[in-house]
Amino acid sequence: MNVKLENLLTQKRSTILKKWFDVVIETYPPETALFLRRQKDSIANPVGSTIFQGIEDLFGELLKGINYERVSTYLDNIIRVRAIQDFSPSQAISFLFLLKKVIREELKKEIRENDLSRELSELDSRIDNLALLSFDIYMKCREQIYELKGYEIRSMFKACQKAGLICDIQEGEFDLKEGQNIDKL
């Protein structure tokens, strides 16, 4: 990345992060947004703090170059939460695109004055890469939910089987001989 844009982003790091956090939080209903923004304790407000921590970590990665292993964990932390909340898949990962919006708003003047559009589009494609990765992570979370559901159903089935509510045979329980059982009936 061109040093200039990177410098600007570093300089305005805390303002950008705050704004980014605010717009992500605004994807929740207003009463909820108020709580998510105000409560700083990570135990009392796990959603707000997970999102804040997550975007802070992601912003750091965007600035210093993306390490995919690290970035996957950061994305996972946020997406795991939004994947079970009342969002469509696109809404769940929209938080990444919101960064584009924030940076454009925040650095409007500087971008125009210093002709940073090329650097900006580089940054955009980095964000887009994260968005692609986010699809995978979102899907992984959803798959996990269905696996969990499957697991619960299987254990209920097993419990029923164990309780003798479902017929099953054990090896050696009947006088079964390979190849001769149908004849016997």
Add this chain to the structure above:
Amino acid sequence: MAEVEKKEEREVPYYETVLGASPEKLATVDYKPPAKPWMDVPPKFKKLDYLNPAKVKWMKVIDLPFPREWSPPDEDWKLPENWKEIFLNGMEDRLKRFRSFQLFMDICVRCGACADKCQFFIGGGDPKNMPVLRAELLRSIYRRYFTTSGKILGKIAGARELTVDVIKELFKYSFQCTECRRCSVFCPYGIDMAEITMIARELLLLLGMHVNWAIEPVGKSFLTGNHMGLLPHTIKDFMDEYRDELEKITGFKVDVPMNRKGAEILYIVPSGDFFDERGVILTIATLLYFYHIGLDYTWSTYTSEGGNFGLFTSHEMIKRLNAKMYAEAKRLKVKWILGGECGHMWRVINQYMGTVNGPADFLEEPVSPITGTKFENAKDTKMVHIAEFTADLIRHGKLKLDPSRNDHVIATYHDSCNPSRAMGLFEEPRYIIKNVCNNFYEMPESCIREKTFCCGGGAGLGTDEQLETLLRGNFPRSNATKHVHEKFGVNRLLCMCAIDRAVLSMGLSYWCPQVTVGGVHELLANALVIPGESPRTVDLRRQPLKRPITPGKIAGKEA
């Protein structure tokens, strides 16, 4: 004109605003959901976000009104013709019968102290899961039909008409509350949200609406004595299997007293301990523990359920299901009852038993046969919690314990809602854990003891049917667990409730799979130093021990 209005109302899917948009355009997209007053947001029912209605056959088994086939996403819920009248009459009746209900409808000052204390709001973000708003769903009806100001001023006084949508909304949010009572700890007036939810559910039940996850267990308990419908011979088979497993692991062949008349103590557990893989381990542990202390006790195949799903259904059902435990105690002629690591059982025993079926005069005031301690707190109910019983044994030095046998476990403790908030059982489990385990780390103070988060699955919500809701409600507890996992390497979340064991396992497998769930007495049994024991390299769940057990040695040294 009508056309135009319709167009404006259409919700534009997010992707339509984004598809083909340049980054510049993206920067102008407004992502904020529209701010609407809560009364104007109709309830939606999404997959994995609602519980299935009670099945007709189970409704019939326990004589519930208007059994029918219906589903929450359906437009038509097939309400009885005079549903409004039934609902309002039911409300009037309850306002008269329950002074608490009348109070809770009147005294809330909307201070908001409870607003951010519910795990469903904290984890999911739906404002209607703020306790103050959850209560408002019913309170607005109360104002409209039972207060003068509401009748006259309507919306301005926070009142609203009772409509089908309101019924749908009540159904949705009554089943997104686990009746855990966390919020009431923070309310300056002690408004008990659980009681409001209980009444809301009773009113819905008058219209033939409840969830199968509660009604089927109630029906089965009514017919067979437990939620699963396990028959006596099945329970006997299970117990024999667990006895054999215990023998394979420890070499001890123990007795399994079943339905034994004249035993001193009747032992009651949640039925999950008989069949659920997450509860069975506790049964194996208990068999070893009681064998070791030579307890004169019996299990029962008839009162094979501590859990009382009547609590999630109606006050009448609480009474019906609670009565069977005492009937069995009478039949078996025991002196008193010992209860296992169960949740709701204890809420019923401590808060309802005395009124609905008590006092249990035909039983004796519980006295520990080993230490002689009188459990005066159980004078009325004649029922002692196993943690009280065990803590007393440890305090009197009656158990030889080697906590190093749990060195592979780094534990934290989740105060299960009911034993903690409904009976104040905070110290006993911690005392036991500290005596049987060298590595114990508390979660932050703001989410333990009386402020404990709910697992997210109490009161009939603990099913994968509405897994998303469950995972939201579970997030705060799992998040706090993850916190101690990252800080101290915690790998076991201890708790004292069957629903917890199932729901926390589900939740953690999504939020923090490195941590497993277990009961307190499992660790106790692991740590017991028993005369005549054999060498062993695994614990009771067959997990490898840090240091193999050498008979007669404590922490590797001569005992």
